Amino acid sequence: MTRFANRTVAVTGAAGNLGRAVAARFAREGARLLLIDVDAERAAKLGSELPGDHLGIAVDLLDAAAVQAAIADAAGKLGAVDVAVALAGGFDMGPAVHETDAAVWERMHRLNLGTLLPLLAAVTPAMIARGSGKIVTVGAHAALKGVAGMGAYCASKASVMRVTESAAAELRGHGINVNCVLPTILDTPQNRAAMPKADPSHWVSPDALAAVIAFLASDDARAVHGALLPVTGLS
Template sequence: MGRFDDQTVLVTGGAGGQGSSHVRAFHAEGANVVIAGIDADRGAALADELGTRARSTPLDVTDESSWSAAVRAAEDAFGSLHVLVNNAGVQNPPALIESTDPATWSRILDVNLTGTFLGIRAAVPALRRAAGGAIVNIASTMALGGTAQYAPYVASKWAVRGLTRTAALELGRDDIRVNTIHPGVIATPFIHEPAAGATTAIADVYSPEPFAIPRLGEPTDVTGLLLFLSSSEASFVTGSEYVVDGGLLLGPALQRETA
């Protein structure tokens, strides 16, 4: 038996680098999975690959009616919704605050913050109908400190932290737990490809060599924690934040001399 037998999980950005890892793992643990996102072709291809217990649905996380349709699609296909993973996110091209286009600022906050807010708002009635469940918001280590030239992204992810804690307080008595994961630098196209409007990818200027675990993270590093937080094993955990960064936030590790 799997940890998520007879449960339905909706993952936003579900066909992306981290999202597809999450979707595959939930499905392997017995869940019905709903792959939600703007890339309908990739979502449909992943659903076809997984076969039974998998559906793809279009979702623009910035649009309230799109959210309503996605939650309705999950319930229509599988009868109920038990877990929401707010995974969809976008990055801004690096720029100083004084050079950041207000339209870029608005776009990043619309997707990363308002999209998460609308997701919680749309999913809560369905989670209540299922007698409880879990919401996990994927934030970033950038939500735990400042990062020059990434003001929109940093601000959006900091705000997700406050939104998560508030939601946890409001929903705990409904047996709905809300937690946040803060990934570090994870080896996905998000890191290896330049953001829209940028010419340099984060991986081109970042080296994990000084840190405690000197490698880029893998999507599965995040997925394992996500499964725990979404499961009954974490039934007493809400409003919490978990960092998956290989020690990046700790600072440089002790460098041992080699013989």
């Protein structure tokens, strides 16, 4: 398939486990990739390993001006961003809600919502001008409700989900699809090490989640707006 031929796809958190799977999926389908990560060397290396023309860069996603500049610079090299996939984020277990201090709440919101908002601000105006675009965010199945020991994480991911729905409602009339995937546990080396007694065959593989993300970013999902799509595997 070449669903993304002649399209530029920006991926944040590109050098992580999920980011690498997503990048590989889009590259196989003909996309030009803007690979954004905190680690410039890993992002550039990933770009060089994939077929096609790609750009790997390091950007502080919490710095709105830096994100704007990076997106503008990439547009001159790869073309304007047609698809934005916001994978950057983080997870921590925490204490009970009443024992969680302000720094923990702020950290989770910076990692999960703070890294998303500058990207939306940077890519959306050009999409509106063209009358087309796809944006895919990552929420969490766990954040459909509160979970003990995960108050700050669930709150931050719930914020991502509400922002996704709001942006979808605002942008659907401009030909822009904004949707969110809600994975359960991903099958990564880190999760296997953290949960050695669990059965990872029940988890979601990064490749499987990448396939769902690619669907939402494709014209096949042109009628889908504001979806919060559970991706649960057997968990």
